[in-house]
Amino acid sequence: MKIAFYLENKNLSNIDCSNIENGNPGIGGTEYIIQATIYYLTKLAPQYHIVLGAQCIDNIPPIPYYKKTDSISELIKDEKPDYIIFKYEPYLYKEASICAKENNTKLIPWAHNFIKRSELTTLANNPLVTRIICVSKEQLNMYRDHKAFLKSVYIYNGMPVEYLKTQLPYIPSYNKRPFEVTYIGSIVPYKGFHILAEAWKDILKVFPQAKLNVIGSGKLYDRTSKLGRYGIAEEEYEKQFMPALTDDAGNIIPSVHFWGVLGTEKNEILKRTRVGVPNPSGISETFCITALEMQAMGALVTTINYGGLKNTVFHTGLLYNDPKDLATSIVTLLKKKDNHIQEYYKFMEENFSFEHITKDWIDFINHLSDSSIPFLPNNNSDRISKLKEFNRKIKRNLPFGYTILPTIDFYQSILRYLHLIK
Incomplete structure (x- = not known):
């Protein structure tokens, strides 16, 4: 059985992903997870014939089988895999469907983002689609009353827990940290940075000494994007949130620092962060690796009570139901004395370590030829x-x-x- 993974990475060709065990080198979470999953699968389960098809292969992790390819259809035609796994995008699915039928390849869309109901219906009715992979239990729960649920599974995204454990002795205690708040993510409207920007001056009223770190830019996912005056986000989006973070002369206020896109060096900022704020809006958040990364460095996390964030934010954090409560949630966490980091590491290792997640992938692969689904969510608590x-x-x-x-x-x-x- 041959399984192919397809990765679109032409805009990330200059980013070195060869040391994937040390965490995300500064690319989108989806692109990181695809490469890391294949790396750990081929390392821990070498019995499977797995090939990565990517647009650029110069800086990918060390894996046995890979192929430079310009498109998903080219990968299917050249490799003729039994199954092809790809990040679900409508255009990729359409292209793969046409080619898969001709080459007897089964499709496995990997839903890193939420899928529209109409598109779910199409996937549910297509016999070429043998499975739909969700990345969190909550994401799959949202499809519970849709036909697509019957061919869907969830497999959590993984975390490099073994590497992170080596950092534990160097992580400062919570009560010795300055009052710093950190956002990590693409600075685009659907990631909700403007919600945090609008809340910042309310936070300064309670903690005038607070600092805001902003890691990321409008170029996180597309390095070719054209940015606005401040070089932070696209022009129209900058105009929306920058007035809340600038003085009357248009200068960025002293309490705010924009770091741009960082790789693993972002951990040094997170080690002094008290409160992490990933995706304040929750839109598109099926999992949220960033929430796990922040907590791994000792930050407490607050964000909206939605989607995969329900699975990745530990009980020491705060999930709000209304974005207007963001400032209050940040202030509450800034006042905390402890982050209970040892408890968090136990939670992270038991649920999200790549070693643990790879076992789920092995179980998934072993059941691909069966009509049964290997595992389904049992969260009926709400x-x-x-x-x-x-x-x-x-x-x-x-x-x-x-x-x-x-x-x-x-x-x-x-x-x-x-x-x-x-």
């Missing part, structure tokens, strides 16, 4: 999940149930539109 499970059972037992009955998310969207729920 009312929405119970409603979705009940809705799915109704659909399953009615003729055309999946076709004619809406999902619970559809009803929720109507209620939000009418301002009856948040």
Whole structure:
């Protein structure tokens, strides 16, 4: 059995990913996880024939089989794999579907972002799609009352826990840290940095000595993006959030430092950070590696109570339901005396270490030829999940149930539109 992974990395050709065991070298989380997963799979399970097809192969991790390829269709035609795993994007799926049918290749979309319901229906109805991989339990729970749920699994993204353990002796205690807050991520609207920017002056009213570190830029995912006046984000987005972080003369206020894109050197900033804020809006957040990285360096995390963040933020952090509560949450965590980092490392190792996650991948691969699904989420602790499970059972037992009955998310969207729920 041959399994191919496809990676689009032409805009990351200058980033050295050869030491992937030491963490993310400063690329998007998805691009990091794809390479790290293949590295650990080929290292810990060499019995599988796994090939990485990438647009650039100069700085990839050391793996046995790889191929430079310009497109997913080229990879399928040249390698003729039994299965191809790829980050789900509509254009990639469309291209792969056409070629896969001709080459008897099964498709496995890897849903690093949320997929539209209409697109999920297409995946559910396509016999070439043998599995859909979600990256968190909460992400899969959202699809519970959709037909695509029946061919979906979740496998958490991994963390280099063994390497991170070597850093533990050098991580300062929480109560000795300055009052620093850190954001890491692409500075684009859907990542929600503007929410933190707007909250910053309220935080300074309580902690005038506080500092804000901003790691990332509008070029994190696309190094060719054109930035605005400050060289931080695209021009229109800069105009949205920079007034909250500048004085009357347009100068960045002293409490804010923009670091740009950093690799593993970001850990030195995180070691002095008290509060980490990944993706304040939660939009598109199916997992959030950044939340795990921040906590691994001893920061407490606050962000919105949504999606994969429910799985990756430890109980020492704070999840808010309304973005207006961000400033209050940051202030609350800045006042804490301890981060309980040893407890967090136990949680991280048991759930997210690459060694642990690779076992899930092995189980997944071993079941690919079976009609059964290897594992499903059992998180029915909240009312929405119970409603979705009940809705799915109704659909399953009615003729055309999946076709004619809406999902619970559809009803929720109507209620939000009418301002009856948040």
